[in-house]
Amino acid sequence: MSKTGPLSKKLHVKTYGCQMNVYDSARMADVMAPYGYAASDRADGADLVILNTCHIREKATEKVYSELGRLRVMKEEAAKEGRRMLIAVAGCVAQAEGEEIVRRAPVVDMVFGPQTYHRLPELVTRALGRETGRGGWRGAGVVDTDFPAEDKFDHLPEESRTQGAAAFLSIQEGCDKFCTFCVVPYTRGAEFSRPAAAVVAEARRLVAGGALEITLLGQNVNAYHGEGPDGRDWGLGRLIRALAEIDGLARLRYTTSHPRDMDDDLIAAHGEVPALMPYLHLPVQSGSDRILDTMNRGHTADDYRRIVDRLRDARPDLALSSDFIVGFPGESDRDFADTLRLVREVGFAQAYSFKYSARAGTPAASVADQLSEAEKSDRLEALQQILNAQQRAFNEAAVGSVQPVLFERRGNRPGQLVGRGPWMQSIHAEAPERLLGAIVGVAVDLGGANSLSGHVVTVETAGRVDPVAPSPQPPPAERVPA
Ligand code: 5AD
Ligand code: SF4
16 A cells, blocks of 8 residues: 555544553554545544454453444445445454454454554555455455564554644553453563663653653553663663653653552652652452452452552552452452452542453353352442442542643533543533643532532643642542542
8 A cells, every 4th residue: 555645535443442452543543644544533434444442351342243233334335335444353352353253244354453553554455455246345354463573663653643632652562460360461462561762752752742641551561671771671660750851741640550560669659750640540350368369460458458558658649540350250258348348448539340251261261160140240339339439539529629630622511621630530621722732720619420520720831831739639549438
């Protein structure tokens, strides 16, 4: 395929799952832009539709197949009008299911995994070259799910056109932890860290392009061990300190972390690097040592409590988020009670919780002691009741504070913008459009279940400046009543 000037074709990428996928989707758009593909938020009328999929839980996979059913109708309509619509399945479902996708959904032209999307133009060319007569254009299912030896990051365009004021930067991929419930080590492969110089260079470009906040991404982001410019091994703490030096970069975050990889330097960075935001997503999965052991997590519930204490010593206003799985095979009432106890003791500003879903090929899927759906639902409800109450209390405690908000998008109501405060809360306020992409002081008037709202008080902080100091700060989550 040849590179063209003006953007004359439409590309629609639908993203499922984690922020790694959000990042990958943005990079897919970057890869296709030089070939004339402009990003579109509609599948209807698009020349190329990519479903960037998630395989982590069963429902995520099923959603992809039902979306493919809808796309088939669109593709047939397009063919009737003489247009070709290519359909691609990317991401972890693609990696895990490969050829099976084309068999189950012949409407799919291309299947490619998270490690090969830099070859997208070549795949599109190959798919466009195949045509079967009846019913319009049909791909022959170009499948590319290698784990290639070449580093995809070396083959991606340097410039990212698709990132705004709050940008993502992938620094690490893959996972060697092999939690017994999880498909990620199989779909994303072994842990890999990008060299620090490449990360810093990409961060500089993002900031030059208007980013005020960068979220460092990795399946196991704090397992980061990249080669430093000094030839030494850099951990995440060291990398964060280097990134914080970039002029104009006001905020840093990282996700997702593993408790085992919270090393001393990273914990200290939370107290020493002002740009590192006071919010950390640190999945624990369960509060029962017995279950943590059979999950192969490599830490106990008390290890987690100690890490949280040390983080809060370093940064007293740190808010925590986590992931929980209920109904893991063999989970007893007592194990579940241990999880509830841990939640009450730690106090979370927000959290994600899931019913265990057996994933083919993972060790936990073949354990005989699976719980019933009803038990899992009851436990999920009980857990979410506590987590929701903690989140609400955390949000209500923010009322009366002034928070630096990075406005990222328009709100649902006209004249309203939405952004995030330091503690990751979504904050709505009436504000002129010119404040999109700026950090603005917002006085919080209302704290709801999932978001806050307030009014702008310090517009003069707009632009690339340090965030205004939040005052007064919401209490740390540990003081939030459960
Ligand atoms: N069943 C339920 N939840 C899962 N997760 C990962 N695998 C499974 C599974 N098989 C959850 C974990 C992880 C999050 C991203 O998804 O909590 O941290
Ligand atoms: Fe999955 Fe565990 Fe690796 Fe996280 S640490 S990606 S849950 S195997």
